[in-house]
Amino acid sequence: MMQSVQADLRAGGQADSNDASRRRGFARIVWKRMQRDYFAMAGLVVIATLFAASWLAPVIANNRPIIMSWEGRTLFPAVAQMVPFKFFVKYPQLSTLDFEDLKYDESVALMMPPVPYSPIATSLDHRLERPDQRHWMGTDELGRDVFARLLYGTGISLKVGLVATGISLVIGLFIGALAGYYGGIADIVLSRLIEIVICFPFLFLILAVIAFLPPNIYNIMIVIGITRWTEIARYARAEFVRLKAHEFTEAARALGARDMTIIFRHILPNSLAPVLVTATFGVASAVLIENSLTFLGLGIQPPAPSWGGVLASAREQDFAWWLTIFPGIAIFVTVTAYNLLGEGLRDASDPRATFRPSSR
Amino acid sequence: MRRVFGPLVIIAALCAALSGCGKKAQQAQNAPSDSLLASATPRDGGTVIRRLDSECKTLNWVLYTTAYELFVLRHIYDPVLDYDVNGNLVPVLAAELPTVSPDHLRITVKLRSDAHWSDGVPITARDIKWTLDKVRDPKIPAINKAPYFEKLDHLEVVDDHTVVWVWKEAFAPAIYAITQLWPIPEHIYGQGDFLTNPANRKPVGSGPFTLDQWESGQYISLVRDPNYWGEKAHLDRIIFKVVEDDAVALNMLKAGELDEMRATQGQWEKQMTDPDFNAHFRKVDYYFPGYNFVAYNCRSVWFSDKRVRKAMTLLFDRESVNTKIYSGYARLVSGPFYINSWAYDKTVKPLPFDPSAARVLLAEAGWKDSNHDGVLDKDGKKFEFELNVIAGSAPAAQFSQLLQEECGKAGIRINIRSLEGSSFFDRIDKGDFDASMLGWRLDFDPDVYDTFCSTMTPPTGLNHGFYKNTKVDSLLVLGRKEFDQNKRAEIYHQVHRLIAEDQPYTFVNAVPDKRPVARKIQGIQISPMGPYDFWPGANYWWIDETDGRVASKR
């Protein structure tokens, strides 16, 4: 806190014009401090790995070869399913091919992905197999490889969690900050709005959305996002109410800083603690909500793979422990990574922290 | 942060089995490996604990809506007429079989003089009339029962123990309809508001058992009525426990807290095979009237051509589903009747799995991939449609994905739309769908007029897909008027052949109910409708403790 006040003093109160550079400066400071927190960095690395895995999924697990020769040409069918490529590389000659037959044909498939199974190709002869050499995480009730499904589901789960929580964060922080800072009429109106949204019948909203809109995942994320921001708003409001009475706020105001500056540069970084905890759990919680919805059939439509969907199969086939353990591990890794990251962010952005590992 | 949101298992294709009529003997296929029929002498005493998949909302016979309520009601109330274990009509509250006038318009039923309610008041013809009036009362939501009596003109009470059912026209399912009217006591329900009568929670009935306790949402306990007018039951108590979750139910079964339950396919195959389990439980499975199918909207651009509908069936590998998902515990179905009934034409074989033949048919119908995008099209319209399935039904989820995959290879893109019950039925009742996957539960009487007649389209009837075949229409009308069963069978066989040719549905399969039952229970009989929905049903089970596990004290 001393830093930002000092900076304001130096600049002679002209906080506005140098806002951008100072915000960059704050971000850089936070980043530098986080780098020394090994656990937070570990969390970041894990999350980055998850994103990379979801991007590379088509070449890690696929029943199409990475490289194949077909009628004299060399084709890259697996690569062509990856995100930038799938929009402009198309192989119409392969569209009716049954890749299950070609999988082990040496003359055609030159290189198969390490996990030669597709997440959506069913195989009724291999239903509910336990984890073994072929299927590292077993198969589900339609014979699909669980590892492949979890891998492709990573993208969906991450997206659901991040987008839904992102929406909640943005709305929640904004409304909470305004309500807490300005008080008075703004607080009254916004708090009532918060109360109304808390009381939304979430289930009916989902039912209505599912029934009327195309059941794609973005609609679900948005519904989760716009109904879950109230918790964050409540915490943010409470923090703002508390912090606006602190000395540094008075000081900043005395220096002539504008309201928006005070809110975003001064109070907000101090208020993040409960918000961050909520947000990091929110990401995992969104995945678990998606699981419940998919189990009810209201979430991601089959055959799209999702962690929640695999858990839903687990519910039906409760003896198949691999259908629960592996998604559970995946959720656990995600929750832990996000929480470590969140805690690291909180510690690094805490202006009062004298950062020393195992400090008291 | 609490995950306040969670699933409840919704079971598709669940509903009351409505007893039906079959004049010939119908024995269930798949008889269990050891004999269940009563061989030793029954002993009195003991308790049987049965599972309810969901709570009973009411024990009012006119207002009930689910199969589970019927389980309980069948012990508390008696029918006038019902079908026995062989599918033959038998009198229960009636003194004898009914007499039918030669023009089939008047059916006379005589009641026993010794039948009485559990409070001692005699059961009279007035009770029957009163119940019927309630069923047909527009202010009472008895919509499950009322449709049976649409063709009824009126009911005459000749004297205290005789009624005459007078019909508007000669109606073959009339006898069956009569078996659906079980009297409730006028002297109890006649006072106060019918819908909120306390007897809905504490019924006064006519059956071998009476209600002892009802802990809402947890269990219902019935006890043997020592004053029952007929043959007394053997069991001291029957307890119905509410267990919604299948996995929990299996655990309770193994722990001795349940004596029988309905099992899922996965449990049946994988968790009920060890010797210890078999030492304590019998595995009882049986077919019941019903089948699973995919309905097509015959007015849509894709499915108006019957070749396309046939191609869809050819693309669905039902045999694999049967052998691999059900391990042979299901039967393929080729038509709209119960496979064990006389109306089913066994010479009509289900279509095979033949993707190349399907492709030929699709091409014949004009569907080609003209722009090479992997999806068939015709006149600029892509072959891409929505398949509605009921949320929470594991078989529907599996079948739909299998169908989707195979159709994808043939150039048909299916988008699976999983909808929860209310939304699903809303759509289908309005005829607002492309294709839907669901199941029918049938009456024993094979009249399918409401389902396939072209006048019974939404919102009037159950012909959701707007199927129209005038020959089928006239046959269905004839079937309702024909009283000779052989001739009637011939009519329905013809209907079966025509519908199989037209494929308004893809008929998928009939899946038997699977129930593990504690070995200590004796006297279990299986009718064509299963072990419960006939007379006397489970009323005369008894316990032989030496043959199995002792009932748990809980």
Added chain:
Amino acid sequence: MLNYTIRRLLLLIPTLFGITVVTFIIVNLAPGDPVELINRGEMDARISPAAYHQMLHLYGLDDPIHVRYFTWLKRVATLDFGTSFLDHRPVTQKIIERLPATLTLNVWSLLISLVLAIPLGLYSALRQHSRFDKLGGTALYLLYSLPEFWVALLLIMFFGVKLKILPINGMQSIDARTLGFWGYWWDRFVHMILPIFCLTYGSLAFLSRFVRGSSLEVIRQDYIRTARAKGLDETRIVYTHVFRNTLIPVLTLLGLLLPALISGSIILESIFSWPGVGNLFFNAVLARDYPVVMGLSTITAVVVLISTLLADLLYAWADPRVTYR
């Protein structure tokens, strides 16, 4: 402060009104209606369109939505929530029947969570970055990640089937009433053990991390440093200063915890056949039993409004720097 409180109390009415309007609209958005579903209890019922519309009329479902809303509102003004479409019993009776079951589980679970989470969180904050902090946190995340239904089933299998020492279903045994006073309550207690455990383990993670976060905030404060500099005994610092000030943000949790007390966990109530409010609500949603849904939503709304007010007031009382204009 008093002005503020009075203003807030007065605002309750219009807010409640607004909530019920919004809820009513959303609830009616979802397709389907109860008549259809009563119909569909048997999947072959053939109801004629005349009968269908008669039914709709009986339930008042063919009126336009604003008429339906005002009919409902008029009744609610006399505290009559109507009768359920499913079994025609009064909604109030159905809710009161089920509320104690849910409350029992939730209150006990909350108490246990708080009793465990606060020391856990505090200790983690005091020993920040230590092995206890990191490993403890990780263990809690592990608990949080395990799906509720799976843990419940595992426990049921272990304690109910293998060890046979705990009951696995329902609130009481079949003939519990014959067990005598102590026998009866012991029976009820034993039935609660597994559900409460399942309800509690998941919230431990969040609560303890939350407490940890707010403890860290407090520890950083100058007055703690001063206290340490003064040479005060560490224990005293923790109990007198850190603990109490940590509780202040926890008070904002109250605003969310109280409404959560009357909302039941649908999964757990289903698995344990626990006849609570969650189960009631969920089934009402699926069956489009509007009276029950609206009744429950209204009661929840009242609790939400009161608890947010309470949380705000408590917050102001606990932290003297906080004022509301």
